[in-house]
Structures are given as structure tokens and as C-alpha cells.
Amino acid sequence: MTLGAKELHESAIIIDAVCPLLDEQGRQIADYRAGGVTAIAPTVGARSGAEVALRTIGAWHKLLRKRDDLILVRTAADIRRAKSQGKTGIIMHFQGPGPIEDSLDLVDAFKALGVGVMQLAYNVKNQLGDGCEERTDAGLSRFGLQVVKRMNQARMIIDCSHTGLQTTMDAIENSSAPVIISHANAKSVYPSPRNISDELIKAIAGTGGTVGVVGFPGFVSGDKRPTIDQFIDHISHMCDLVGTQYITLGIDYFSDQFPYVDEKTAKIMYEKALANNSWSPKAYPPPPYYYPAGIETPKTMLMLTEALLLRGFTAGDIRKIYGENLLRIYETVWGNEASFGV
Structure with missing residues (x-):
């Protein structure tokens, strides 16, 4: 273990900004706690409508x-x-914006309930604009432009993950607040x-x-079992491109990955995702899904700190990537x- 890795990890604020592994029963929260993660972001709504999101x-x-x-x-x-x-x-x-349906007022309603971040698309076309795997790349619709404005007013963060390029560029042009992926x-x-x-990273x-x-x-990577260094290659490239102050973690551990389900169950999920067009074989290879070696689950996040130090990242760099950069966005938007209660 690199000298100071454990101390750095334990003292840093660590935010994993995308955690669909989590469910409302609280399963797997213990894995994130074991990994020293400070804040986690369960997916509480996606393509489903307002009623399902509200129940969740x-x-x-x-x-x-x-x-x-x-x-x-x-x-x-x-x-x-x-x-x-x-x-x-x-x-x-x-x-995804499915929970707001066709109502701008639902942006305010869900923000009042604690929803702080919303993606504009999930791979395919919706009422706001095109997803990143859609056949077209038409940009924000008139309703999409209104949603961006209302999200700014409601102080909800605009997230362009899974979102088409032109839709993302339109969001960047029309948002008065920082846009994240x-x-x-x-x-x-x-x-x-x-x-x-x-x-787009620069934008x-x-x-x-x-x-x-x-x-x-x-x-x-193209490997079935990517290495932790291949994961860090993305961090390193983006930091070299725009600076460490703009790179964060959204590791996206999810319920159908190894070791949380068996391969048979994962394949059933995969076929369903292909059938409903939320996934495509080109972007999403078939299971099993093994996350980068050493951080296969959130429980072993300390290994990432060790690996980043070995790759030459400073303690300051790591603190920014782990939490300080997102804290800056959260403060801005x-x-x-401090709020109290739920």
C-alpha cells in the first residue's frame, strides 16, 4: 500500500454520482460505506412516468x-x-426525463421532493431531444428548451449523460448554470x-x-474484464485535456453486474433492454459484466486511491476528482x- 493512501481515502469526501445498484430497500448501501464513499446517487427515475418515480x-x-x-x-x-x-x-x-412527462411544473415538484439532478435523455429520443444512440441528432425540442430553463430556475442540475451530441450542445448553449455529464x-x-x-469534454x-x-x-475497454489501469486511462486523458478540476466519478455500479447476479439473470435483463430499445448491442456488450479489476464492487474503492497515487496523481488531484469538483457544482446550482430532515 502506498504511504498515505489509506489516510487520504478516509479523509477525502468521495461522491459516486451514479449508483443504479441501489434500491429503495437500502440494499448495497453497506458496500458503499465499506468502500468509504460519502455520498451516493441512486437512480430514482428514468424512462418511467411520474407515478412510478413518485412511488420510488x-x-x-x-x-x-x-x-x-x-x-x-x-x-x-x-x-x-x-x-x-x-x-x-x-x-x-x-x-432520463420520463418522470416529468409533459409538465414543466413537475420539475419543481420533484425538486421539492429532493431530486437534484436529471438527465435530458436515456439513449433514445424523447419529448426533450435525442439520445446518444438515436438514429437522428436533432437537438433540443421546444419543450426541451423550456425544460432547461425551468431546471435552471428550480436549481436542478442538467445532466447530459446518454444524451445526443446536438441535444447536449443545445443544453450547453441555453443553460445559465453548469452542465454535467x-x-x-x-x-x-x-x-x-x-x-x-x-x-464535448471541453465544452x-x-x-x-x-x-x-x-x-x-x-x-x-474492449476487454471483458478491464483493468483498473484501463479505467484510470480515461481519468488521465480527460485530466490532461481539461484539468483535474472538471473530472469526477460516476462509476455506475448496477444491479445486473457481477457479483450481484448470476449470468443467467443478467442475460434476461440484457435481452429485455435490447427489446425495449433502451440498449443496443453496439454500445452494450452481452453479460457477464465485470467492473475494473480491484474495484469490481464499491467495497474496494480504496484500491482506486492506491492505483491513482501509483499513476502519479497527487493527493490534491484525487480529492478534487473524488468530491471537491462535484461539491463546487452543487454549491453553484x-x-x-445545510438542510435538515428528509
């Missing part, structure tokens, strides 16, 4: 009320409070359709936003006044 959010609020070791994150100060109190911050995240890797390192170009950084590096194996 209600279940999370019930869990937050029952468990004293969890804090609902509404501001950056809530994450700092979670760190100081040894608790885990919960950041509610929509992986919570989870995508560098296309110039590995050319998955879900990864993003150097030009996101130009808004003051951040790009989160993702561990889903099909986005890391959400504010920094």
Missing part, C-alpha cells in the same frame, strides 16, 4: 426516515455534514457509442461543469445552506 421517491423518504445513518442531500453542506457525522448522503438522480468515458481512449469526444468544462468517469466494462 416515497420509498426512499421512508428509508431515510427510518435510518439515522443516511442524510438526504439537498445542498453541498449536506454532503459535508454526512462526512463529519460518519453518515451517507443520498443524492436523488433521474436517469455524470457518467461517460473518453471516446478517444475507447470508442464506445456511449463515450464522448474530446470536443462541458467550458460551462464549469464536470464529466464523471464510468466503470461499466463496455465503456472502459443548489446552494450551500
Whole structure:
């Protein structure tokens, strides 16, 4: 173990900004806690409508009320409070705009319930614009432009993960707040359709936003079992491109990966995702899904700190990537006044 890796890891604020592994029963939260993660972002809505999202959010609020070791994150100060109190911050995240249906007012409603981040698309076309795997690349619709404006007004973070290039560029042009891509890797390192170009990485950084590096194996490399160095290759490239202040973590551990399900169950999920067009074989190879060696689950996140130090990242670099960069975004968009209760 590199001298100081454990101390650095334990003292840093660590935010994993994309955590679909989590469910409203609280399963797997213990794995993130074991890995020293300060704040985690369950997917509480995606392509489903308002009713399903509302039920999911209600279940999370019930869990937050029952468990004293969890804090609902509404501001950056809530994450700092979670760190100081040894608790885990919960950041509610929509992986797509399905829950707002056709109503701008639902942006405000879900923000009031604690949803702080919303993606504009999930791979395919919706009422706002095109996804990154859509046949077309038409940009934001009129409704999409209205949603961007309302999200700015409601202080909800605009996330362009899974979103088409022109839709993302339109969001960047029309947003008065930083735009993030919570989870995508560098296309110039590995050319998955879900990864993003150097030009787009620069454009996101130009808004003051951040790009989160993702561990889903099909986005890391062509290897079935990517190495931790292949994962860090994406971090290193993006940091060289725009600076360490714009790169974050959105590792995207999810419920159908190894070791949380067997291969047969993962294949059933995969066929369903292909059938409903949310995934394509070009971007999403078939299971099993092995996350980068050493960080196959959130429990062993300390290994990432060790590997980053060995690759020449400084303690300051790592603190930025792990949490300080996202805290800057959260302060800018959400504010920094501490909130209490759920």
C-alpha cells in the first residue's frame, strides 16, 4: 500500500454520482460505506412516468426516515455534514426525463421532493431531444428548451449523460448554470457509442461543469474484464485535456453486474433492454459484466486511491476528482445552506 493512501481515502469526501445498484430497500448501501464513499446517487427515475418515480421517491423518504445513518442531500453542506457525522448522503438522480412527462411544473415538484439532478435523455429520443444512440441528432425540442430553463430556475442540475451530441450542445448553449455529464468515458481512449469526444469534454468544462468517469466494462475497454489501469486511462486523458478540476466519478455500479447476479439473470435483463430499445448491442456488450479489476464492487474503492497515487496523481488531484469538483457544482446550482430532515 502506498504511504498515505489509506489516510487520504478516509479523509477525502468521495461522491459516486451514479449508483443504479441501489434500491429503495437500502440494499448495497453497506458496500458503499465499506468502500468509504460519502455520498451516493441512486437512480430514482428514468424512462418511467411520474407515478412510478413518485412511488420510488416515497420509498426512499421512508428509508431515510427510518435510518439515522443516511442524510438526504439537498445542498453541498449536506454532503459535508454526512462526512463529519460518519453518515451517507443520498443524492436523488433521474436517469432520463420520463418522470416529468409533459409538465414543466413537475420539475419543481420533484425538486421539492429532493431530486437534484436529471438527465435530458436515456439513449433514445424523447419529448426533450435525442439520445446518444438515436438514429437522428436533432437537438433540443421546444419543450426541451423550456425544460432547461425551468431546471435552471428550480436549481436542478442538467445532466447530459446518454444524451445526443446536438441535444447536449443545445443544453450547453441555453443553460445559465453548469452542465454535467455524470457518467461517460473518453471516446478517444475507447470508442464506445456511449463515450464522448474530446470536443464535448471541453465544452462541458467550458460551462464549469464536470464529466464523471464510468466503470461499466463496455465503456472502459474492449476487454471483458478491464483493468483498473484501463479505467484510470480515461481519468488521465480527460485530466490532461481539461484539468483535474472538471473530472469526477460516476462509476455506475448496477444491479445486473457481477457479483450481484448470476449470468443467467443478467442475460434476461440484457435481452429485455435490447427489446425495449433502451440498449443496443453496439454500445452494450452481452453479460457477464465485470467492473475494473480491484474495484469490481464499491467495497474496494480504496484500491482506486492506491492505483491513482501509483499513476502519479497527487493527493490534491484525487480529492478534487473524488468530491471537491462535484461539491463546487452543487454549491453553484443548489446552494450551500445545510438542510435538515428528509
